[in-house]
Amino acid sequence: MKKGITALRKGKQTRAAILDKAVAITSRLGLDGLTIGSLAQATGMSKSGLFAHFGSREELLLATLDHGAQLFTDVVIAPALRAQRGAPRLRALFGNWLDWTESSALPGGCPMIGAAAEYDDRPGPVRDRLRFGQGQWIGVLRKAIRLAIETGELDPATDPAQLAFEMFGIALVTHHHRRLLGDAGARQRALTALDRLIAANAPRSPARAAA
Amino acid sequence: MKKGITALRKGKQTRAAILDKAVAITSRLGLDGLTIGSLAQATGMSKSGLFAHFGSREELLLATLDHGAQLFTDVVIAPALRAQRGAPRLRALFGNWLDWTESSALPGGCPMIGAAAEYDDRPGPVRDRLRFGQGQWIGVLRKAIRLAIETGELDPATDPAQLAFEMFGIALVTHHHRRLLGDAGARQRALTALDRLIAANAPRSPARAAA
DNA sequence: CCAATTTACGAACGTTCGTACTATTATAAC
DNA sequence: GTTATAATAGTACGAACGTTCGTAAATTGG
Numbered sequence: 001m002k003k004g005i006t007a008l009r010k011g012k013q014t015r016a017a018i019l020d021k022a023v024a025i026t027s028r029l030g031l032d033g034l035t036i037g038s039l040a041q042a043t044g045m046s047k048s049g050l051f052a053h054f055g056s057r058e059e060l061l062l063a064t065l066d067h068g069a070q071l072f073t074d075v076v077i078a079p080a081l082r083a084q085r086g087a088p089r090l091r092a093l094f095g096n097w098l099d100w101t102e103s104s105a106l107p108g109g110c111p112m113i114g115a116a117a118e119y120d121d122r123p124g125p126v127r128d129r130l131r132f133g134q135g136q137w138i139g140v141l142r143k144a145i146r147l148a149i150e151t152g153e154l155d156p157a158t159d160p161a162q163l164a165f166e167m168f169g170i171a172l173v174t175h176h177h178r179r180l181l182g183d184a185g186a187r188q189r190a191l192t193a194l195d196r197l198i199a200a201n202a203p204r205s206p207a208r209a210a211a
Numbered sequence: 212m213k214k215g216i217t218a219l220r221k222g223k224q225t226r227a228a229i230l231d232k233a234v235a236i237t238s239r240l241g242l243d244g245l246t247i248g249s250l251a252q253a254t255g256m257s258k259s260g261l262f263a264h265f266g267s268r269e270e271l272l273l274a275t276l277d278h279g280a281q282l283f284t285d286v287v288i289a290p291a292l293r294a295q296r297g298a299p300r301l302r303a304l305f306g307n308w309l310d311w312t313e314s315s316a317l318p319g320g321c322p323m324i325g326a327a328a329e330y331d332d333r334p335g336p337v338r339d340r341l342r343f344g345q346g347q348w349i350g351v352l353r354k355a356i357r358l359a360i361e362t363g364e365l366d367p368a369t370d371p372a373q374l375a376f377e378m379f380g381i382a383l384v385t386h387h388h389r390r391l392l393g394d395a396g397a398r399q400r401a402l403t404a405l406d407r408l409i410a411a412n413a414p415r416s417p418a419r420a421a422a
Numbered sequence: 423c424c425a426a427t428t429t430a431c432g433a434a435c436g437t438t439c440g441t442a443c444t445a446t447t448a449t450a451a452c
Numbered sequence: 453g454t455t456a457t458a459a460t461a462g463t464a465c466g467a468a469c470g471t472t473c474g475t476a477a478a479t480t481g482g
Contacts, residue, residue: 010449011459028332032243036440048441049460057440108332117328120390121239121319131392165400169384173376176383179331181342189376200411221479222429247470259472260430268470 015053018043019067020105022060026068028108031061031115031126061126068111069133076100077140086151087198090144094167094194098187101175109179113172138164158201166197226264229254230278231316233271237279239319242272242326242337272337279322280344287311288351297362298409301355305378305405309398312386320390324383349375369412377408 021042025034036057040047054060076099080092101110108114112133119127145160154163174190177183232253236245247268251258265271287310291303312321319325323344330338356371365374385401388394 014459030241030243030329032241032329035438037438046461048443048462051441052459052461055441114328116387116391117325118241118243120387127391134391162400162403165384165388165397166381166404168387169380169382169404170377171380172383172387173380176327176331176379177376180327180338180345186376189373192373193377193380196411200407225429246468248468257431258470259432262471263430 011053014045015063016067018045018050018053019064022064023068023071023111024105024107026064026108026111026115027106030118031064032118034061034064036060058125062129065112065115065126065129065133069136071105072100072112072133072137075103077137080144085144085147087148087153090148090198091194093141093144094171094190097171098174098190101171102178109175113175138168141167152203154198154201155203157204163197163201167194170194170197222264225256226274227278229256229261229264230275233275234279234282234322235316235318237275237319237322237326238317241329242275243329245272245275247271269336273340276323276326276337276340276344280347282316283311283323283344283348286314288348291355296355296358298359298364301359301409302405304352304355305382306402308382309385309401312382313389320386324386349379352378363414365409365412366414368415374408374412378405381405381408 018039022034022039025039025042036047036051039060040050043050054063076093076096080089080096083089083092100106101113112130115126116130116134119130141164142160145154145158145163148154149156149158149160170190170193174186177189178186183189229250233245233250236250236253247258247262250271251261254261265274287304287307291300291307294300294303311317312324323341326337327341327345330341352375353371356365356369356374359365360367360369360371381401381404385397388400389397394400
C-alpha cells in the first residue's frame with residue numbers, strides 16, 4: 001500500500017475530505033444548511049457512513065468550525081506573519097482576510113461570518129466555539145496593532161481594541177456589500193477605509209520608526 | 212361589532228400579528244429558522260390556518276422581510292427625518308440604527324442583517340427582496356450624507372458612497388461584537404468610530420455652515 | 423337575520439431531518 | 453495470510469418539514 005508523507009490513516013483523510021466539503025457548504029448555506037444528507041451526497045458517501053465519523057450533527061458542526069479555523073490560520077494568519085511587523089503585517093493580515101472571503105474554496109464567503117450571524121443568539125457549544133475562534137482572531141489583530149505602535153507606525157495613544165473593532169467592521173461590510181449587493185468596488189473601498197484608519201492613527205509627533 | 216380606527220378586516224390584523232412574531236423569530240433564528248410549524252406554535256394557530264395567509268413558505272419569508280423593512284422605516288428612518296438635516300440627522304440615523312438592533316421586539320438583533328448573511332449567496336426572490344431593502348437604506352444614508360455636505364458639515368470632497376459604506380461597517384461590527392461576543396462596550400466604540408469618521412471628513416477650509 | 427365569503431382547523435400526503443442498529447467490506451497489525 | 457479492528461453501507465425509526473384538501477366556524481355585507 002502507498003502511504004503518503006503524512007501517513008494519515010484512511011479514516012482521517014476521508015474525514016478531512018468530508019470537512020473540506022462541509023466548510024464549502026457552510027460557506028454557501030450556513031451551518032443550518034449543512035445537513036448530513038446533503039453532505040453525504042456531496043462526498044458520495046452514505047449518510048450512515050459519514051455520520052459514523054462524528055457521532056452527532058453537533059459534533060460535525062464543531063469539527064467544521066475547527067476545520068475552517070485551521071484553514072483560516074493557514075491562509076490568512078501564517079503568511080502575514082512573514083511580513084515585517086508593524087504596518088506591513090497589519091496590511092497583510094487585512095489583505096489576506098479580504099482574499100480569504102473570496103477564496104475559491106469558499107463559494108459563499110467566510111463560513112465563520114455566516115455562522116456567527118446564525119448562532120450569535122443561540123447559546124451552546126457551537127456559539128462557544130465560534131466565540132473562541134473570533135476571539136483568537138481579534139487577539140491576533142490587536143497584537144499586530146500593538147506591534148505597529150511599537151514600530152512607531154501608529155500613535156502610542158492608539159487603542160488597539162478600537163482599531164481592531166473598526167477593521168473588523170470594514171471586513172464585514174466588504175463581505176456584505178460584495179456578496180449581497182454584488183458591489184465589485186467593495187474591496188477598493190475597504191482598502192481606502194483601511195488607509196484612512198491607519199492615517200487617522202498615525203503618530204502625531206513624527207517620531208521616526210524604531211526597531 | 213367593534214371596528215377599530217384602522218378598520219382592518221380580521222384576516223389583515225391576524226396577518227400582521229403573525230408577521231410580528233415572524234420578524235422576532237427571524238431575528239433570533241434567521242430565515243432558515245422561520246418554519247411554518249414553529250410560527251404556528253408561536254401564534255397559537257394551526258399550521259394550515261397560518262399557511263393559508265401566505266400560500267407558500269417563500270411568500271411568508273418575503274412578507275416577513277417586507278414587514279421588517281416597514282418596521283425599520285418607522286423606527287429608524289422616520290424619527291431621524293425630524294432631526295435637522297446635516298450632521299444631526301446623520302447621527303440620528305446612526306443612533307436609531309444601533310437602537311434598532313437592540314430593540315426588545317428583536318430578541319436576536321436586526322433580522323435583515325441575519326437574513327442577508329444567510330441568503331447573500333442564494334439567488335432568488337428572497338435575496339432580491341433583501342437587496343432591494345438594503346439598497347433603499349443605503350440610499351437614505353447617502354442622501355443624508357449629501358445633505359451634510361450641503362450644510363457644510365462635511366467636506367465637499369466627501370464620497371457619500373464611501374462614507375455610507377464605512378458607516379455600514381461600523382453598524383455590522385457593532386451588531387457582531389455585541390451579539391456574538393457579548394461586548395457591552397460595542398455601542399460606545401461605534402459612536403467613537405462615527406465621530407472619527409465625521410471628523411475625517413470635516414471641511415478642510417473651515418467654511419461656516421450655510422443653509 | 424340571512425346569505426356570501428373569509429378565515430381557521432384537522433388530517434394526511436410525501437420528503438427530509440438526525441440518529442440507532444446491524445451487516446459487510448476494507449484496512450492495519452502480526 | 454490470518455486475524456482484529458476500523459470504516460462504510462444498509463435499513464429503519466420517529467419527528468418535523470412544506471403543502472394539499474375538505475370542512476367547520478367566524479365574520480362580513482346586504
